Amino acid sequence: MTSQDVHFYQVGSFAVGNRLLEQEERTVQAQVDRTNSIDSGHRACQGCGEALGARYALDAAMRATNGQIVAVNATGCLEVFSTPYPETSWRIPWLHSLFGNAPAVATGVAAALRAKGIEDVRVVAQAGDGGTVDIGFGCLSGMFERNDDVLFICYDNEGYMNTGVQRSAATPPAARTATTKAVGAEPGNTFGQGKDLPRIAMAHNIPYVATATVADLHDLERKVERAMEFHGARYLHVLVPCPLGWGSASNETIHIARLAKESGLFPVFEAEDGVVRSVSPIRRRVPVEEYLKLQRRFAHLFGPHPRLDVIARIQSMADANIERYGLVSPESLEESS
Amino acid sequence: MLRQIEGSRAIAETVALCRPEVVCAYPISPQTHIIEAVGELVKAGTLTPCEFINVESEFAAMSVAIGASATGARAYTATSSQGLLFMMEAVYNAAGLGLPIVMTLANRAIGAPINIWNDHSDAMAVRDSGWIQLFAESNQEAADLHVQAFRLAEELSIPVMVCVDGFILTHAVEGVDLLEQSFVDAFLPPYEPRQVLDTNAPVSIGAMVGPEAFEEVRYLAHLRQLDALERIPEIAQEFFEASGRDSGGLVRPYRTDDAEVIVVAMGSVLGTLKDAVDLRRDLGERVGVLGVTSFRPFPSEAIRDALKHARQVVVIEKAFSIGAGGVLSSDIAIAMHREETLLRTVVAGLGGRAITRRSLEKVLDDASDNELAPLTFLDLDHDAVDRERARMQATRRSGPSAENLLRDRGTVSQKADA
Amino acid sequence: MKGNKTMFQIRIHGRGGQGVVTAAEILSVAAFDEGRHAQAFPSFGSERTGAPVVSFCRIDDRLIRTHEPVMEPDAVIIQDVTLIHQVDLFSGLSRDGYVLINTSSSFSELNFGDFFDQFHPDRLMTCPATDIALEHLGRPLPNAALLGGFAALTGEVTMGAIDKAVREHFAGSVGERNAAAVKAAFDYVASKIKQVARASTN
Numbered sequence: 023m024t025s026q027d028v029h030f031y032q033v034g035s036f037a038v039g040n041r042l043l044e045q046e047e048r049t050v051q052a053q054v055d056r057t058n059s060i061d062s063g064h065r066a067c068q069g070c071g072e073a074l075g076a077r078y079a080l081d082a083a084m085r086a087t088n089g090q091i092v093a094v095n096a097t098g099c100l101e102v103f104s105t106p107y108p109e110t111s112w113r114i115p116w117l118h119s120l121f122g123n124a125p126a127v128a129t130g131v132a133a134a135l136r137a138k139g140i141e142d143v144r145v146v147a148q149a150g151d152g153g154t155v156d157i158g159f160g161c162l163s164g165m166f167e168r169n170d171d172v173l174f175i176c177y178d179n180e181g182y183m184n185t186g187v188q189r190s191a192a193t194p195p196a197a198r199t200a201t202t203k204a205v206g207a208e209p210g211n212t213f214g215q216g217k218d219l220p221r222i223a224m225a226h227n228i229p230y231v232a233t234a235t236v237a238d239l240h241d242l243e244r245k246v247e248r249a250m251e252f253h254g255a256r257y258l259h260v261l262v263p264c265p266l267g268w269g270s271a272s273n274e275t276i277h278i279a280r281l282a283k284e285s286g287l288f289p290v291f292e293a294e295d296g297v298v299r300s301v302s303p304i305r306r307r308v309p310v311e312e313y314l315k316l317q318r319r320f321a322h323l324f325g326p327h328p329r330l331d332v333i334a335r336i337q338s339m340a341d342a343n344i345e346r347y348g349l350v351s352p353e354s355l356e357e358s359s
Numbered sequence: 360m361l362r363q364i365e366g367s368r369a370i371a372e373t374v375a376l377c378r379p380e381v382v383c384a385y386p387i388s389p390q391t392h393i394i395e396a397v398g399e400l401v402k403a404g405t406l407t408p409c410e411f412i413n414v415e416s417e418f419a420a421m422s423v424a425i426g427a428s429a430t431g432a433r434a435y436t437a438t439s440s441q442g443l444l445f446m447m448e449a450v451y452n453a454a455g456l457g458l459p460i461v462m463t464l465a466n467r468a469i470g471a472p473i474n475i476w477n478d479h480s481d482a483m484a485v486r487d488s489g490w491i492q493l494f495a496e497s498n499q500e501a502a503d504l505h506v507q508a509f510r511l512a513e514e515l516s517i518p519v520m521v522c523v524d525g526f527i528l529t530h531a532v533e534g535v536d537l538l539e540q541s542f543v544d545a546f547l548p549p550y551e552p553r554q555v556l557d558t559n560a561p562v563s564i565g566a567m568v569g570p571e572a573f574e575e576v577r578y579l580a581h582l583r584q585l586d587a588l589e590r591i592p593e594i595a596q597e598f599f600e601a602s603g604r605d606s607g608g609l610v611r612p613y614r615t616d617d618a619e620v621i622v623v624a625m626g627s628v629l630g631t632l633k634d635a636v637d638l639r640r641d642l643g644e645r646v647g648v649l650g651v652t653s654f655r656p657f658p659s660e661a662i663r664d665a666l667k668h669a670r671q672v673v674v675i676e677k678a679f680s681i682g683a684g685g686v687l688s689s690d691i692a693i694a695m696h697r698e699e700t701l702l703r704t705v706v707a708g709l710g711g712r713a714i715t716r717r718s719l720e721k722v723l724d725d726a727s728d729n730e731l732a733p734l735t736f737l738d739l740d741h742d743a744v745d746r747e748r749a750r751m752q753a754t755r756r757s758g759p760s761a762e763n764l765l766r767d768r769g770t771v772s773q774k775a776d777a
Numbered sequence: 778m779k780g781n782k783t784m785f786q787i788r789i790h791g792r793g794g795q796g797v798v799t800a801a802e803i804l805s806v807a808a809f810d811e812g813r814h815a816q817a818f819p820s821f822g823s824e825r826t827g828a829p830v831v832s833f834c835r836i837d838d839r840l841i842r843t844h845e846p847v848m849e850p851d852a853v854i855i856q857d858v859t860l861i862h863q864v865d866l867f868s869g870l871s872r873d874g875y876v877l878i879n880t881s882s883s884f885s886e887l888n889f890g891d892f893f894d895q896f897h898p899d900r901l902m903t904c905p906a907t908d909i910a911l912e913h914l915g916r917p918l919p920n921a922a923l924l925g926g927f928a929a930l931t932g933e934v935t936m937g938a939i940d941k942a943v944r945e946h947f948a949g950s951v952g953e954r955n956a957a958a959v960k961a962a963f964d965y966v967a968s969k970i971k972q973v974a975r976a977s978t979n
Contacts, residue, residue, distance in 0.1 A: 089558065090558050091558065092430070092556045092558065094426065095565075101565075101567070102567055105563055105565075105566035105567055106566075106567065107566050107567055107568045107569060107571070107572060108566075108572070110563035110566055112561065112563045113561060114558070114561050115556035115557055115558055115561045115562060116556075116561070116562075116563045116564065116565075117426065117429050117556055117563075117564045117565055118563075118564070118565030118566065119422060119425050119426070119449070119452050119456070119565055120422070120448055120449060120452050122418070122448075123418060123419065123422035123425075123448075123449060125419075126414065126418070126419035126420075126422030126423050126426065127422045127423070127425050127426035127429075128426060129412060129414075129419075129422075129423050129426060130381060130383070130412075130422065130423035130424060130425060130426020130427035130428070130429075130430070130432075130434070131426040131427065131429065131430045131556060132426075133381045133383075133410035133412055133423065133426075133427050133432070134380060134381055134410075134426065134427040134428075134430035134431065134432035134434075135430060136410055137380035137381055137408045137409060137410045137427075137432055138380065138408075138430075138431070138432065139408070143558055160415055160416055160418075160419070161415070161416075161418070161419050161422065163415065164414055164415030164416070164419055167415070168412070168413070
């Protein structure tokens with residue numbers, strides 16, 4: 023058996039190991055009585071950010087509701103890798119209908135519970151970015167607009183990974199996918215205006231919108247639990263790196279998610295009733311190159327003929343996020359210095 | 360209670376008697392009056408507990424019904440035409456998952472060209488989806504069928520579509536004897552789901568099934584539809600014994616016993632056909648009508664039995680498979696498998712063209728003279744079609760054919776019977 | 778229709794917004810209330826306000842099974858006189874048929890030429906239903922009033938049944954005022970019929 027160095031804290035991550043925390047401050051996953059909503063035996067890839075995010079999110083939702091959760095799932099990686107017939111990884115009531123209808127199916131579940139007078143059971147719907155920002159967008163907007171009592175979680179890995187890494191509306195500019203190849207004068211995905219789902223969700227004035235990454239699982243759990251304190255439509259957008267689709271090392275998933283946040287490309291915040299209430303400040307700002315160069319989907323921007331112009335445009339997107347959300351505050355700079 | 364009432368209202372009030380717990384609705388003509396009326400009954404507190412959800416599309420309507428049904432609620436929706444196509448993926452999904460949703464389909468043509476009037480193209484487009492499809496002949500039957508539909512759906516865990524001719528029935532004000540709440544409560548027991556999203560007994564519904572089991576899952580669905588062939592007439596019989604009304608069942612033979620020519624049809628045209636047949640019978644002609652109430656499951660045996668002595672069978676269809684021919688006719692041909700019987704298809708009533716008794720009598724004349732072509736389009740203006748064919752031949756950019764044909768025929772509002 | 782002498786078929790022509798469909802429905806309810814079978818249905822268009830609209834009504838002592846449009850009406854009610862030269866209003870109408878037109882002109886002033894020469898003159902009536910409606914309702918909605926005229930003209934339904942059906946359909950004072958318009962139109966047409974009868978006996 024090989025030996026392993028023991029780290030009591032992870033230098034440079036600012037994450038504090040559970041063992042240094044008081045019992046009540048530890049994560050849901052640190053508890054022996056956690057629910058294991060999505061259990062072992064699923065078929066997710068090594069280093070899958072979505073499997074990790076879903077496990078933390080659902081177990082936190084279970085803790086917040088005393089185990090009274092019904093989950094609705096859109097078609098996608100999470101659905102496929104969790105239910106290879108005849109096995110299932112779900113230890114909670116779970117329904118998969120179609121790719122584009124998870125928000126509406128969840129509305130139906132919530133309506134049925136209400137009609138039956140069942141008040142303690144809550145509904146969580148989950149989808150990847152394709153099922154959220156593209157094919158499921160109409161149903162999601164409808165669910166938001168009606169303010170149905172559903173927590174909708176988007177596990178955003180920025181593309182159609184289940185079908186072989188094609189572009190979605192959540193794919194970032196310049197990223198290489200199977201339908202935006204790294205060829206031609208403008209390799210990779212085009213620069214558009216993007217489809218900023220958290221802000222679109224906020225525009226519906228729903229009670230709670232938040233973003234999170236799998237780099238800060240404690241934060242993710244807290245936001246799920248916070249979301250369950252509200253009734254009505256809630257939206258949680260979780261960045262979940264995909265080693266297969268992003269061309270990153272499977273042991274870099276957490277690191278890459280952290281760089282997405284620390285570069286400003288993925289702002290982490292909470293909003294209530296359409297207004298941003300808090301942001302997770304950048305603690306050690308990094309240029310976007312640090313994030314991009316770990317992923318083969320951006321490899322064409324580097325190498326012997328680096329596309330400094332493209333990198334600069336991506337940097338300006340990060341800068342705009344930092345400005346919009348105030349991600350770099352004087353306090354946070356002090357803290358990181 | 361017998362009331363002079365719009366078909367849509369009669370359907371809505373009967374649906375309400377069935378105590379659905381979740382009703383989802385997206386408006387499309389000619390289904391609108393049904394969901395408006397159900398919505399009113401929920402809003403007024405007449406139908407309670409019931410969640411009436413105004414959704415953003417038909418796709419969402421069926422999806423909400425799926426979620427509700429999987430949670431053990433009795434779920435209902437209604438649609439037509441384009442709406443059915445827009446929810447088609449979810450229509451298949453509901454059947455595949457075995458969720459006993461009941462849906463009214465106010466039958467309407469499918470565009471393009473856009474057309475809001477009645478035919479059966481929409482129902483035919485989903486005939487292979489795994490739903491049970493029942494066709495109503497009158498508003499009385501349309502109302503009664505909904506009670507039977509919920510019973511059937513929930514017993515067998517199969518969704519049921521009640522097909523009602525759009526406008527012709529949905530917007531017709533006729534006498535309908537509406538059932539009493541006590542009758543429906545006795546006839547329709549509370550829904551006991553086979554599968555349900557229950558936090559006390561978690562199950563995964565909708566898992567991926569590969570080649571190792573998919574065929575078995577599909578075959579099982581087929582067997583369960585064949586079970587419905589047994590239950591549909593039994594439920595109709597039970598309904599008859601309790602209400603005294605002959606609604607539902609698999610097929611509805613009318614004066615077929617000694618008939619040489621039997622006309623087969625579905626839906627509201629059957630009433631007009633029966634009037635035409637009565638006139639012929641008065642003249643001593645041996646003609647009859649066979650109404651097909653259950654289109655899916657297809658009652659092959661009952662149809663074979665009803666048609667076995669006919670010399671000629673004429674299928675009148677409000678839809679057809681473009682490039683092939685009759686849809687119902689194909690099923691009838693397989694069911695009969697009798698080469699000595701002449702089988703004729705008459706496509707009629709497309710996009711709301713009125714099927715008049717006069718035209719039907721012409722069909723009967725041609726049938727008795729053995730002059731009916733294998734595939735006939737009733738009251739088709741062949742000259743107008745020929746002129747458009749000529750225009751298309753004469754010039755490459757002949758323009759949109761639909762608009763050309765409209766211009767050729769003049770505007771509809773100039774005709775009193777339009 | 779042929780072979781069923783008991784059936785009476787009515788076609789109502791008007792414009793979108795004039796209550797053409799409502800008129801057919803109320804008429805069917807009136808017949809139903811008198812213990813008869815009745816069927817009312819619109820011409821199923823997506824017509825907007827002002828467009829020509831048709832509705833149909835059948836009344837019978839037997840169950841009505843047919844669902845074809847009324848091709849051979851026994852009576853035609855014209856709610857809007859401006860339709861008379863635009864639409865084929867009298868298609869299928871037999872010489873024993875009834876015509877009721879909403880206008881303050883007399884039937885002979887409408888210039889139908891010799892079209893109605895073979896018809897019964899006491900079955901061809903006009904009635905200023907819009908004027909009557911304006912007087913009683915304050916709104917130019919002639920549909921209910923014309924049903925009163927129809928009852929007087931054909932006797933197919935009674936004035937009482939129309940009165941009851943109108944009050945059922947329009948709640949409260951609107952019902953009252955419509956019922957008054959019905960009565961006024963009934964009396965108007967009834968007296969016109971007497972005039973024609975007197976003229977023909979003289």
